[in-house]
Amino acid sequence: MSTVASGINFIRNHSMVDILFREITGNNIPHVLIVRNADEFVDQSIGQFGNTAAFFGTGFLLQKVIDKLTKPMQKTLSQAGKSWFRFGKSFAIFSICGSLMYGMPFFRNYVTTKRTGTTDYAQMIGEKQRGEIDDKKLNAVTTNLLHKFFTTVAVGASLAAAFLATGITLAKKGAGMSGLLKFIHQKLSLPEGKFSKLRPWSSASFGVTPAFAGFFVGSRDGYERKEIALRFAAFNFAFFILPHTVERLIEKVTRSMKPGKLLGNHHNIAYMGKFFSSLVLCSAIPSILNIYLTRQRVKRDMAKSSITQFFADPATYTPLKREQLNFIAQPSANYL
Numbered sequence: 001m002s003t004v005a006s007g008i009n010f011i012r013n014h015s016m017v018d019i020l021f022r023e024i025t026g027n028n029i030p031h032v033l034i035v036r037n038a039d040e041f042v043d044q045s046i047g048q049f050g051n052t053a054a055f056f057g058t059g060f061l062l063q064k065v066i067d068k069l070t071k072p073m074q075k076t077l078s079q080a081g082k083s084w085f086r087f088g089k090s091f092a093i094f095s096i097c098g099s100l101m102y103g104m105p106f107f108r109n110y111v112t113t114k115r116t117g118t119t120d121y122a123q124m125i126g127e128k129q130r131g132e133i134d135d136k137k138l139n140a141v142t143t144n145l146l147h148k149f150f151t152t153v154a155v156g157a158s159l160a161a162a163f164l165a166t167g168i169t170l171a172k173k174g175a176g177m178s179g180l181l182k183f184i185h186q187k188l189s190l191p192e193g194k195f196s197k198l199r200p201w202s203s204a205s206f207g208v209t210p211a212f213a214g215f216f217v218g219s220r221d222g223y224e225r226k227e228i229a230l231r232f233a234a235f236n237f238a239f240f241i242l243p244h245t246v247e248r249l250i251e252k253v254t255r256s257m258k259p260g261k262l263l264g265n266h267h268n269i270a271y272m273g274k275f276f277s278s279l280v281l282c283s284a285i286p287s288i289l290n291i292y293l294t295r296q297r298v299k300r301d302m303a304k305s306s307i308t309q310f311f312a313d314p315a316t317y318t319p320l321k322r323e324q325l326n327f328i329a330q331p332s333a334n335y336l
Contacts, residue, residue, distance in 0.1 A: 005264030012271040016196045019203055020056055026278035027239065028052060034287035037126045039116050046108040047215070054100035055207045059195040062093045066164065067193075073168070081171040083185065088167010090189040092160040094206035099156020102210040103149040105218030110145040113138065121220035127298040152214075204240060223297060227290040238281035247274040 011017050028048040035041045066089050067074075077085060113119055119141050122128040177185060188205060191197040212232045219225040250270035263269050 002262050002264060004262050005268055008263065008268040008271055012267065014196075015200070016198050019198070019200070020052075022239065022243075022275060022278045023052055023056075026275060027235070027283050030279060030283035031287055034284065034291070035125075036291060039112065040125045042115065043108060043112045043124065046111055047105060050104045050108065051101050051211050054104055055097045055211075058097050058100060059093055059198070062096060062160075063089075063190075063193070063195045066092070070168070073172075077171050078174040080176050081174045083171075083177055084167050084175065085171035086167075086193045087177070087181070087185045087189050088164050088171070089193055090202075092164035092167070093190070093195065094188075094202070095156045095159035095163060096153075098206045098210040099152050099159070101207060102156075102214035102217075103152035104211070105214040106145045106149040106152070109218055109220065110142050110149065113142050113145065119220060121224040122294070122298055124220075125294070127223075127295060128302075200240060204236075208236065223294050226297070227294060230290055230293075231286050234286040235282055239278055242281060243274040243277045246277045247271060250274075 011021050031048050032041060032044045035044055070085070074082070074085065109119075112124060116124050116130075117133060117138065118124055118130050119133065119138075120128065120130075123130045188199070188202045190202070191199065212228065212235075215228045215232075216225065219228055247270045250273040251266060254266040254269050257266065263272065
């Protein structure tokens with residue numbers, strides 16, 4: 001088996017590695033490369049790779065820290081206690097990861113505003129001419145953005161501490177878990193308490209949802225908000241739903257075919273189809289489409305603005321010249 005085939009085998013057989021691989025190569029890189037100028041390149045890089053690091057990096061780091069600090073205690077827990085500990089540990093990790101992802105757009109906006117001197121998205125991407133902004137106003141905006149980022153992270157840290165403390169307390173008591181909490185635990189908690197076995201539903205709930213919520217709230221104008229809406233729809237459809245359908249279809253078609261040495265087997269061929277569907281439909285096409293649509297929206301709005309200003313501005317208004325009408329009485333027929 002070739003090195004390429006071995007690598008693909010490893011990726012497709014590990015859910016976490018699959019999500020991370022497609023996240024970086026099929027989502028982040030295209031969004032960073034398909035941009036309008038250098039400022040957008042930096043802006044997208046912070047948002048995309050910052051979120052990936054916030055979720056995956058923080059998740060793995062916190063798992064190790066929590067396991068190391070609680071290792072002696074975990075050995076004394078009953079089966080019910082282990083479930084409570086896993087629940088508290090999982091949602092503690094999710095709280096930190098989710099808050100970082102929600103707050104990342106505010107940090108990104110802070111860096112971009114500092115770099116470019118503009119708070120306007122259309123100006124930053126080069127679709128509008130940049131105007132002057134008062135230094136005091138600029139400092140107030142950047143201070144507020146940084147405050148929002150740290151406040152969001154602080155809230156996430158508080159929730160994480162509460163979840164972990166509650167989980168450990170109930171774990172020591174060995175209390176049973178029932179009802180809604182048991183259902184949530186079964187569906188969302190980390191299997192075996194390991195972040196490497198993160199479920200897709202957990203990734204969507206505590207990664208995708210807070211990330212796009214932050215992008216929406218942190219949008220700098222209506223143009224960016226519309227771009228985020230398209231990206232949100234494309235990401236959820238083309239990253240979580242469509243690729244698996246594509247993979248199954250390709251597997252059926254290629255099952256009777258003899259695969260080449262490079263890919264090794266029809267499962268790997270199907271996975272490459274899954275990967276390219278994410279690459280093209282999740283990020284490449286939406287990025288190109290957003291560039292085109294935003295450009296058209298800006299042109300349309302600027303044309304409307306020019307017409308409105310022309311009629312509304314007294315300096316450009318010229319009243320119609322009215323000629324006085326002179327009525328001359330006609331002589332009566334009696335005098336003729």
